[in-house]
Amino acid sequence: DVKVTQSSRYLVKRTGEKVFLECVQDMDHENMFWYRQDPGLGLRLIYFSYDVKMKEKGDIPEGYSVSREKKERFSLILESASTNQTSMYLCASTPQGTSTDTQYFGPGTRLTVL
């Protein structure tokens, strides 16, 4: 059974802080994704990684960066958190070359920026 875990379920930070969101998957998947989930806007892709040290911008990368030093771990970084980054953040993973396969999601991190 695929497991995708995220480091925190809830996180509260202050404006201007540097924030790290961690995601780990245990199924040796090549692809990992970071989305943000907002009411009325659905899921929007922030960044995508298809291999270690490889990354690709999604639809809303501004204000975010990512790191993939190991295959199982994909980190989302908010260099200077702002209130408009208050959201639910979802991580997902999937094997490479399987666009018709399911994406496996983590439980989400609800980030509040004050």
Place this chain on the structure above:
Amino acid sequence: AQRVTQPEKLLSVFKGAPVELKCNYSYSGSPELFWYVQYSRQRLQLLLRHISRESIKGFTADLNKGETSFHLKKPFAQEEDSAMYYCALAIYNTDKLIFGTGTRLQVFP
């Protein structure tokens, strides 16, 4: 442009009533479509995919290329179907999905 549209933010029905959650897509290639579901306090998970032509928890979805639609249907809604439903489109050769804005289904007893 590649796009997935779910026109209803909220759909409320009574138990036993038929349900149809609408999904329309815009895509120049051959579409691969999915429905994902998120129950309260649970993670987002795949409900069904059109290539499997399967029925999951009584739900079915048929791809209509002429109308560019992939509506999710269930003949008799149950209270446990209450959840957030997202339609998603796979982008060929990228392993990426485009999600719609989601429809919250509320099934009243």
